[in-house]
Amino acid sequence: MMKLKEIKDIKADEFTIMASLPDMGRVGGLVSSFLADHLKTQLVAEITSSEKPWVTYSEGMVRSVNDVYRIFYDKLHNLLVFTGESQPQDPAELHRLCGTLLDYAQSIGKVKRLYGAGGYLREQVTGAPSVCAVVKGQQIRKILIKAGIDPVGNEITTITWFNGLILGLCAERGIDAIGLFGEIAESSIPQPLAAKSILAAFARLEGLQIDTKPLDRQYESILEENHKRKEPSKFGPGIG
Numbered sequence: 379m380m381k382l383k384e385i386k387d388i389k390a391d392e393f394t395i396m397a398s399l400p401d402m403g404r405v406g407g408l409v410s411s412f413l414a415d416h417l418k419t420q421l422v423a424e425i426t427s428s429e430k431p432w433v434t435y436s437e438g439m440v441r442s443v444n445d446v447y448r449i450f451y452d453k454l455h456n457l458l459v460f461t462g463e464s465q466p467q468d469p470a471e472l473h474r475l476c477g478t479l480l481d482y483a484q485s486i487g488k489v490k491r492l493y494g495a496g497g498y499l500r501e502q503v504t505g506a507p508s509v510c511a512v513v514k515g516q517q518i519r520k521i522l523i524k525a526g527i528d529p530v531g532n533e534i535t536t537i538t539w540f541n542g543l544i545l546g547l548c549a550e551r552g553i554d555a556i557g558l559f560g561e562i563a564e565s566s567i568p569q570p571l572a573a574k575s576i577l578a579a580f581a582r583l584e585g586l587q588i589d590t591k592p593l594d595r596q597y598e599s600i601l602e603e604n605h606k607r608k609e610p611s612k613f614g615p616g617i618g
Contacts, residue, residue: 379428379429381428382423384422384482385424386451388486390451390486392489393458393486393489393490394455394457394490395459395493396457396459396493397410397493397544398494398495398540399447399461399539399540400464401465401496401539401541402499402569403566403568405496406495406496407463408569409573412573412577412593413457419452419457419459421450422451423448423449425475426444426445429466430444447475447479448462455584455586456490465539473547475540480544491554491556492544493557493583494542494555495541495560496542497565498561499565506571507569508560509561509576509579510531510559510561511559511579512530512556513529513555513556514549515554525583537557542557545557560575560576561575570594571593571594571597573593574593577590
């Protein structure tokens with residue numbers, strides 16, 4: 379079941395969307411949540427999904443398990459941001475989520491362009507992660523070339539789940555869409571530097587100023603945490 383709750387009524391002549399959810403290295407989620415947290419956004423709507431085939435139990439009480447996806451709007455930059463903590467695991471629910479988001483967006487005004495974001499797993503990444511893109515249409519491709527953003531390599535033939543599907547559904551509705559994918563070499567832990575590279579590319583394309591220093595600090599925290607986990611114990615076997 380999918381339910382949309384409008385929190386604040388907004389209308390816009392034309393606006394851009396950044397819509398991405400956590401994927402490999404949680405890159406898509408890092409990008410959208412960063413924009414929601416660090417631009418002057420307002421929470422304008424929520425989409426609740428209750429697809430889970432289980433409930434939680436505590437002290438004799440059961441509760442339904444819902445996923446909540448949030449939609450923010452930055453009036454200064456005419457930017458709608460869609461973000462969440464997870465992705466639907468049921469393909470039908472995933473389609474409903476994408477459709478609900480696009481229906482809502484088209485009800486408030488004209489969508490100039492939608493951006494998606496995610497991780498691009500490579501065998502080796504040296505230096506700052508580069509960003510590659512997928513598009514629909516030659517005119518948008520020229521914009522990317524001008525911004526110095528290469529297309530995703532031919533070794534990729536499918537882009538799965540939300541961060542790919544939303545782009546295809548945009549094409550069906552005649553909405554210009556760009557998918558920005560940051561290189562990662564590790565998919566099991568968050569990759570804030572890939573998110574930082576995507577945000578830099580997004581800022582160039584949209585003419586925005588975005589301070590991404592918090593992502594550097596997040597990267598340093600992850601490195602420190604990994605180092606602690608790898609440190610050998612100072613004590614031998616024992617109890618207490």
